[in-house]
Amino acid sequence: MTAANMLNTLKVRGLSKIYQTRKGPFTAVNAVDLDIAHGEVLAVVGESGCGKSTLSRLLIGLDRSDGGDISFQDRKLYQPGEENSAHRNEGIAIVFQDPYSSLNPKMKVIDLVAEAFRYGALAAASGFRERKKLRRAKVIEYLNLVGMGEPHLDRFPHEFSGGQLQRIAFARALAQEPKLLILDEPTAALDVSVQAQILMLLKELKTRLSLSMVFISHDLGSVSFVADRIMVMYLGNRVESGPTRAVLDNPRHHYTRALIDAVPSITPGKRRELALLMSRDSDRPNVTHGCPFAGRCPSTADRCRKEAPPYIEEEANHGYACFYPVSESQS
Amino acid sequence: MTTLLSVTGLNVSFPSIRKTVRAVRGVSLSLDEGEIVALVGESGSGKTMTAMATMGLLPDSAEVTGECQWLGRSQSLSPRGNRKSLAGQHAAIIFQNPLTALNPFFTIEQQLTDVALASGKVSRKTVLPVLLDKLSRVQLPDPAQVLKKYPHQLSGGQIQRVVIAMALVCQPRVLIADEPTTALDVIVQAEILQLLQSLAREEGLSVLLITHDLGVVASLCDRVEVMYAGEIIESGQMSDVLRSPAHPYTRKLMATVPDIRGGATVLEYISGQVPDLSRPIRGCAFKERCDRRLPVCDESPPVRALNDGQRYRCHLTSEQEVEFS
Structure with missing residues (x-):
């Protein structure tokens, strides 16, 4: 193995999945880039319907993407013509949410x-x-x-x-x-006391087998415990990603901020009034232009509705897609 | 403060040919007006059984003993033949998964109307304004539109609001919420919790919140009752119990929750399993999993009271506890 692929086990560029529905095309995953280094745990967080499970299905090959590349250990996966090959997802394994x-x-x-x-x-x-x-x-x-x-x-x-x-x-x-383990909300169906056991097991496996993992969850507590890096998704888009502590301590995207604020703390007396977002409609908005979060964002400007903010990378691989990010003093 | 609901010495068991499962053992709790009380515990600890027994919703095969009073009036807890109970007049219950609480074949209006008419508190002529009022009280935008929809046309959070509205239609004084946010994600959860809180504050509705999420307890509740293996093992004001848990189980339970602020490299967890409730339990139910186990734990532990109303069921005195920690 060369030094280059030691660094990146999984490399995903511009991955998209569009489902054809009766109401027209629905973009479940929209041009997502991600990298996972050898032995690294990447957490994918976001609310239900943000595309995190679709992303996991694309990575394991249960669904075919509609654009973009997945390279795993320098091999391009799921190329046309190898649909039925036994080796298509060799080295990648998945654990689903509900063991029952x-x-x-x-x-x-x-x-x-x-x-x-x-x-x-x-x-x-x-x-x-x-x-x-x-x-x-x-x-x-x-x-x-x-x-x-x-x-x-x-x-x-x-x-x-x-x-x-x-x-x-x-x-x-x-x-x-496997070299890469995909975990699709592995503790969501379990009790808190058992959840802690599974999280400890994950940590142990990570150090003993130096596995790379994609940890899909909406529980930021577990994420902060096991993950090295976090990617926040909103309506199929990557809105923020970076090292765990950087993202959780200093979120730049307003959606990440809202997610963090919504986590109830077990310390009593910290009852804070939540700066609540506008609820999403049941009809999932299929945003074709502008920022996908513009409809619920507390600091939306005209610009946000017209053009989609580019993903800007700051120091230490901490990046976000927002024109008017949360400033450090706010977070 | 009027006490709306008080339950004393509740026992629930399910006898079958080979064994009897004792799901709830000697539970007592009370609920004042406008108060939010949490019933906390892991799966199988008897939280839901306590709620169902109080509401008279258990099947006839269950054996229920104990006393129950709704606004000072006694109510038989026997599941046989008390379908038109005081519980139905004063309380409503909402269940864990909102998606299965509604019938997919009927519109929201049809389902809410059925409940409203069955409660006997609303007549067919006045039902529509009542429904619109309740739906706007749960902060659903455009209630008239919502009424025409089918459950699948609404999101999980919206459905949970509809289910809460459905509970409010019966004009209850007490709302029993059985894990109302477990199936929802964090932001929606925060919204629903805030809604429950405002219903309690503004309308004097009492809420018995069943949950296993201590974060939810900390952000919402006034008092907390911790259940383990069918018993209440610790109770008290929420801030007392969560700041200084006295029972080893409560302590452990709090240590299993990973903190978003990080810092922890090791998570504690409770090894072993909840005891089999079909076998008689000698002494403390938690002794097999407890790391403070003493020889005396084979005897039934006393209920100890701390000065601020916090009570726990354990052989350890609070001084011994302090020495350990």
Whole structure:
């Protein structure tokens, strides 16, 4: 591996996805650029419908993009003509939001995890019995990684709690020996006490296996705990991105600011009046010109409705797309 | 302050042939006018069962004992044959997922009208202005348009507002909100919480808020009751409980919440699982997961009171607690 691709595991340029609906085209992801370095955790945050799940589906190849490139370890992914190739998303694995629905209830844990083995993973063993033994040993190895073990092998999903199921889903993803793990709200369906366990597991996996991760979430608390960098999306657009602390401590885009303000703090007495945004209509606005956030922004000017603000990168890779950013004193 | 609702010694169990699940054990709580009380705990701690039992919504198979008073009048808690209860007159309940609370085949107007007429407080002739009034009270823009729509035409936040309006149509004094914001994202959550707060402040509506999110509790509630394995293990004024939690479980629960300001490199978590409520629990229910476990924990812990009305169910005295931390 050369130094260049050590730095960037995933490189996405101008990625777009347009869904054709009865009301006309709807842009779910609009020309998004992102880079993930080796061993780095990028959090993608935003409200429901901002395109974060679509982005994850594009990265894993569950949906085809309508423009832009995804390069992963110097290889362009999902090129025309390789739709059915077994290797199309090699090295990328995904963990879904709800472990209750992402694991087949009729399969035992050993089969759930072993199903994810790559072709050739058991090639070291010859003969049926040897292969079976190796398969079992390898599943135990992956279960150990997520803090589970042999006693769980022959059980069915209904015998586990939500947190344990999510661990099994992680083991299943790790069994693909990924370099990049996509996590689509992995703790949203879990209790707070269990959420903390999963977040700790994520941190541990990150250091032990130096995995790169895309962590999709709308919980800024978890994000600040696990992520190295944050990308904030709004209606399919990247509105701000940068190192976690820079974005959370010094947000420049008004949407990021609003997201941070909306997080309830567990410290009592910090009841603040929220500078609330105007609610979004149920009809998702399909903004064709101007800033996508102009309709809800507290400091919209005429210019915002006419032209889309460019994405400006400031110091330390902290960038935003806004003409009139939040100044440091405000944040 | 009038006490609108008081529940004492509530027990809920579900007997079946092989075992009996004791979902709620000896819960007492009260709700004053205009007060927002949080019922906090993880899944399976009996929060929802407490609310459902109070509302008389449990199935006939449930065994419910305990006393319940609505504005000083007693109400039987037995689930059999009290469908026209005081609970229905004085309280309304909203559920976790607003998308499943409404019927997708009917317009908002049809559904709200049904509820309004069934409450017996509104006549068919006056129903429309009432609906418009309630919808504007939950800050929905253009209520007349909203009435004509079907649930799928509204966003999650709008639907939750409609569901709150539907609860208000019955002119309740008490609103029980069962995880009203769990299915919504942060900005919408903040809006809904602010709405609940203004309903409590301006109209004297009491809210029993069921949640597992301590952030929600801190930003909204006056008092908090922490539940674990069917019991209330700590209660008190919100600021007291969250500033100086006395029960080890409450402490742990607070430590599991990652702070947006960062700084933490390790998150505490509660290992193990909630005890099986179909087996008898000897002593403290939390002892298996507690890191302050003492030999005495096999005996049932006493309820200790701190001077400012904070109460907790634990063998540790507050002085011992201080030594630990």
